[in-house]
Amino acid sequence: MSEIRHVSVAPTRTQRLAHGAAIDAHRHDDHQIVYAARGVLAITTDAGSWVAAATRAIWVPAGTTHAHQAHGELELHLVGLPATNNPLGLDEPTVLSVGPLLRELILAYTRAPHDDSPERTRLRAVLLDQLRASPQQPVHLPAPTDPRLRELCAILHADPADNRTLAALGRQVGASDRTLTRLFRRDLGMSFSQWRTQLRLYRALVLLAEGTPVTAVAHACGWSSASAFIDVFRRAFGHTPGTYR
Incomplete structure (x- = not known):
């Protein structure tokens, strides 16, 4: 900045x-x-x-x-x-x-x-x-400092629906899933799965604010169905996605 x-x-x-x-x-x-x-x-x-x-x-x-x-x-x-x-x-x-x-x-x-x-x-x-x-x-949504994590997180920022495993993403950024698991905990204070869910919820809020239909938001953010997305969203925010639209 x-x-x-x-x-x-x-x-x-x-x-x-x-x-x-x-x-x-x-x-x-x-x-x-x-x-x-x-x-x-x-x-x-x-x-x-x-x-x-x-x-x-x-x-x-x-x-x-x-x-x-x-x-x-x-x-x-x-x-x-x-x-x-x-x-x-x-x-x-x-x-x-x-x-x-x-x-x-x-x-x-x-x-x-x-x-x-x-x-x-x-x-x-x-x-x-x-x-x-x-x-x-x-x-x-914490920001990483380690270069390997920054590269991995940038990949998922560009496409939150990317469902590859941590091991598969690790091969792209040149780090093992064991190393990345340790870095997520050390750098971001959460697991890879938790961070990816936070990213998807963050992106979902943005898309909903732009008027994107709930089903389209679910698929754009990596959920397999609208019902799965609604369930995670309700547990995170206490309301259904329709509230934010």
Whole structure:
């Protein structure tokens, strides 16, 4: 990420982004909650990517260099918090579950007049209380550092439906499946199977935001049937893929 822009104060506002639009790499001295009420948002850092749709928000800690990418027409709600106010004690980007109440609080707080009125102070306090109770979600696609893993992951990024075994992919990148298994655990903190499922779910969210039919998404991302895809998607996100379309 070159030409990193520094923003001292993380804004609190509502912003719309067209499909495919991006906010270049930047960092700010405040924490920020980033929520997409419509569309799918991806945030990328040197450590990987996090993706969230309308039932998820992304916590971005102060000082984190990150870029935003819109998939589908994006209605973005940003909540800035002072670096001293970290209700969840998180020091890395994290996807959080957004229930109906927290959703309405975020929408109200980002749309309301940005003043120091008692009403706004109370609204902020309730928002932070709800944020503390928000479960963290494992919607993180970590980025590899080892050159062999980078090459393998690039192959699957280009075609998530590639169903080759780790041994077969290893022959292409010049590493044994045993070595790659160790590297996945060391570099990415998960197994090859777990990482590939995360990649496929990530890509599925993007395709759904673009209006791709569920069956087409299932096959494009490597599932053998729409029902298999729906089952994995529901277990990961608590909703069917139709919710995100």
